[in-house]
């Protein structure tokens with residue numbers, strides 16, 4: 001009998017006790033089984049020399065797969081990459097209050113009810129006081145993420161006509177997503193103006209005319225080039241000047257800030273929402289998680305009439321955040337309202353001194369029986385497209401320069417996965433992005449992977 005013919009049948013595998021005992025739906029079990037059988041079939045067809053398992057053997061493997069599929073995901077990992085807002089690792093770690101708020105709102109909650117009158121309320125009303133106090137805007141609307149804020153602003157404000165954007169600001173933000181395409185995804189036409197390196201005011205004025213090439217815009221979009229720098233024969237348009245063009249034409253000016261900052265903090269920092277509004281933007285959109293170090297949300301800030309127009313647009317309903325997200329956002333805004341600054345993990349990461357990091361790194365090295373020269377200087381970055389080229393001095397632990405990628409994998413597969421970074425051919429764990437309370441989990445993972453005494 002050929003190896004292919006010896007592969008057990010799906011039903012026989014599903015009938016094995018290890019799988020029958022599992023509580024999961026038949027379809028899920030079947031999928032795990034067919035996946036293993038397909039792998040075995042592939043290996044046999046490629047002529048690999050494999051031992052063909054019996055039904056119980058395949059059932060055993062499928063049960064292990066099902067175990068993996070039914071563990072809670074996404075699961076906690078330790079960010080030792082030195083990239084503070086790492087999009088693949090869930091960007092900002094939430095503060096304690098935000099986590100508690102999410103749990104508190106998880107059941108039935110007063111999301112859209114006024115407890116005093118029993119009348120229908122708005123899920124967004126709790127955020128209003130923070131708009132002016134924290135963001136410097138008359139009103140703020142919240143959607144699922146920065147991309148949604150941009151999409152809603154362009155769709156609601158440019159209506160069925162076009163939005164003008166400079167070719168010099170057609171930024172790609174990651175994973176192949178482009179700001180201009182997201183802005184137009186709601187059916188708004190893009191009126192590209194200028195060239196890659198040079199855009200003039202008259203280019204926008206041309207776009208605002210009713211006729212001619214690239215004409216017909218009914219809103220202007222200004223995008224902060226957050227993740228790249230241009231130099232040489234370059235000319236862009238100042239936001240303030242652009243706002244005069246928008247005023248004169250009576251069209252709204254949308255500014256996508258990307259990350260932004262709340263002012264203070266880093267010496268070299270991203271602009272604030274207030275600065276963009278002062279320079280004449282009618283609505284500023286940004287990624288709330290990048291700005292605040294809180295849950296994934298998109299913020300739209302501006303004057304009350306324009307924000308209300310966005311809030312009432314049918315698309316707003318499709319982009320609205322859920323109760324747990326709003327609860328976490330509210331708790332995060334409260335943190336930012338403390339006179340002595342927010343007590344958030346992101347802010348602790350930014351403000352730790354190199355001396356703080358050295359103390360921790362040395363203690364970890366001692367714990368592992370490592371010599372002190374395995375503590376090395378590194379450069380951390382904010383990430384999330386903020387401050388390109390800007391780094392924060394940091395310290396890391398040099399794990400190994402022998403097969404560093406293999407070592408990195410081993411640490412990723414630890415009980416609590418640790419995600420490091422390969423720098424100059426060695427695997428390094430950056431202390432700046434590791435929460436101090438996780439130092440023990442990191443040394444544990446290192447020891448178990450055979451890197452410590």
Ligand SMILES: *Cc1c(COP(=O)(O)O)cnc(C)c1O
Nearest residue numbers: 145146147226257258259287385
């Ligand atoms: C990050 C970013 C976005 C998208 O924000 P998300 O919250 O990731 O959806 C849009 N524009 C710019 C300039 C950005 O940096």
